[in-house]
Amino acid sequence: MDELAEIAPAAGMVEDFLTAEQVAIREMARDVAENLVKPLAAQIDEDDAFPRELIEEFGRLGLIQLAVPEEFGGAGGRVTEMCLVREEISRVSASAAWLAGNNTAGGVMPLLLGSTEEMRRRYLPELATGKHLTCIAMSESDAGSDVSAIRTTAVRDGDHYVVNGTKTFISSGPVASFGTVLAKTGPVSAGKDAISSFFFDASWKGISVGKKDRKLGMRGTPTGEIRFEDVRIPASHILGGGEGRGFALAMKVLNRNRPTVGAFGCGIARGAADYALAYTKERRAFGRAVYDFQATRFAFADMYMQIEAARSLLYRTAYRLDSDPDAPETECLSAMAKCFASEMCMRVAISAMEQLGGHGYMVDHPLERMMRDAKALHFLEGTNQIARIVMMRDK
Ligand SMILES: Cc1cc2nc3c(=O)[nH]c(=O)nc-3n(C[C@H](O)[C@H](O)[C@H](O)COP(=O)(O)OP(=O)(O)OC[C@H]3O[C@@H](n4cnc5c(N)ncnc54)[C@H](O)[C@@H]3O)c2cc1C
Structure with a gap:
């Protein structure tokens, strides 16, 4: 069936509005999908794991770090480029498409939208290497849609916050190098105004991976628990401009x-x-x-x-x-x-x-x-x- 699947009638009007650069990015993603991902797609699903080479190749091609701005060494991809790449790769494997722009929601965007210049200079060039996956850790066992009900706490202690809590269903959580975590800096009973967000390095003491989830689909994209036990996060890593701005x-x-x-x-x-x-x-x-x-x-x-x-x-x-x-x-x-x-x-x-x-x-x-x-x-x-x-x- 492979050769028959080349037929792609959904050319569509969207193409009329793309810039030459966007068309080139989409062509690159299409090539990656056809030649690199398609032969592995069924196996990724079957094994529920990515072949290491695929992650390395995506990083080498600039896909994992697609959204890192050029001034920090990335491709400077915006929402349109992210969508084009994810759409093309999803045609053969949505799990593999997950790797494209993987470090956007958990790293690049929180840093760009909510951190200091010093933090950006420290972490974005690292993310631009394409060697790191990131995660965004909001959900907990008793707080999914209702984020304001989270029970993870962050208590100020000198120049640090001490974070305790368990996050569930975290995409890329089991394999992330860095991430953004939401925790209450005010009373747990308080609502969203007590929520702050922090950028963390997953190698810090007290951060561990708990239960890994077995999913119906999107297999090969590791999802699981992340535990924070007395994790000392520097106060400089608070995002959004201060306490209560995390939500x-x-x-x-x-x-x-x-x-x-x-x-x-x-x-x-x-x-x-x-x-x-x-x-x-x-x-x-x-x-x-x-x-x-x-x-x-x-x-x-x-x-x-x-x-x-x-x-x-x-x-x-x-x-x-x-x-x-x-x-x-x-x-x-x-x-x-x-x-x-x-x-x-x-x-x-x-x-x-x-x-x-x-x-x-x-x-x-x-x-x-x-x-x-x-x-x-x-x-x-x-x-x-x-x-x-x-x-x-x-x-
Ligand atoms: C594959 C996968 C990956 C995920 N990745 C991440 C991740 O990376 N980071 C992260 O933090 N979380 C992640 N999640 C968690 C996800 O964000 C939550 O599962 C989702 O927000 C729903 O929360 P819940 O499962 O607790 O359901 P609940 O909040 O318990 O909701 C149960 C049902 O009630 C409905 N409901 C709830 N409130 C309302 C309302 N006010 N009005 C109408 N209906 C309502 C919901 O839509 C749902 O149908 C992931 C989940 C999945 C399945």
Whole structure:
């Protein structure tokens, strides 16, 4: 099936608005997807682990550190570039796409949006090497959607804060070199105004990895607990400008990163639809190609129509965030792009799988994997229910 899957009818209008540089980045990502990732995609899922070489190669190509600004040695990728790369790689493996821009939400963005020049000069060149994965540690066993309910504490002690608590479901947590953690500097019973955020080095004393999660999809992207036991974080590592600013900073980071979750969705959906289309052109039933049944063609029309609608919303949002990130409508657009693309992706993944009949359900084809990966998007950067709350806030 591999050669048949080359067919990519979802060219789309989005391409009309890309700069030459963005087209080049997308071409590079497409090449990485086809030649480097595709041959490994099924194995990554099967083993639930990345081959070490893939992480090294992504770092060498500048993909892990895509969002580090050029002045700190990175590629200076913005939301649009992040989306383009994640979309292209997700066509063959959403898990591998997770590596692209991996250190953005847990490292680059919190540092750029909320740290001092000294902190940026200290850590961003390190992140620009592409050797480090990062994580953002907000959720706890009893606090997911309701971040204000976290119980991790950070108590000031001289020039340090002493952090205690356990974070759950942390993407890249088990393998991250650095990260951003949310903790209460005020009373635990207090709400979001008591939350502060800190940048940490995962090698510091008292930080350990707890239970590793076994997931339905996005396998190969390690997710798990991170424990903080009397971890001394220098006071200089507080983010957002001081105590009580951690929640606002985290929401800003999520707002700017949400579209990239939508990009996973567009990529998975395109990969699934293209694969199924190629299959139905070859597969015969009742004396003709399955694709020649009108019902099959209608199913593909629906798939590509939804994909193109999601991509239009996604790249419009990315463009808006890149040109005016603090514009009030970006929060709503960003939540819409993530929510719409992830739900579209689930529908398309199921429909694409069905076009292969029983074969689609088997692991010999990538469609069952794509469907499992698609579901993860519902929960990332807040659930789609929370995304809907964000959309309608202040309306
Ligand atoms: C694959 C994966 C990766 C993750 N990576 C990270 C990570 O890197 N860092 C991190 O900090 N967290 C991460 N998480 C955790 C994720 O952010 C939470 O799972 C998510 O925010 C939901 O929290 P919860 O699971 O505690 O569900 P709950 O908050 O208990 O919600 C249960 C249900 O109630 C709904 N709900 C809750 N409140 C409302 C409301 N006000 N209105 C309507 N519905 C509501 C939810 O949408 C959900 O359907 C990850 C989760 C997954 C699955």
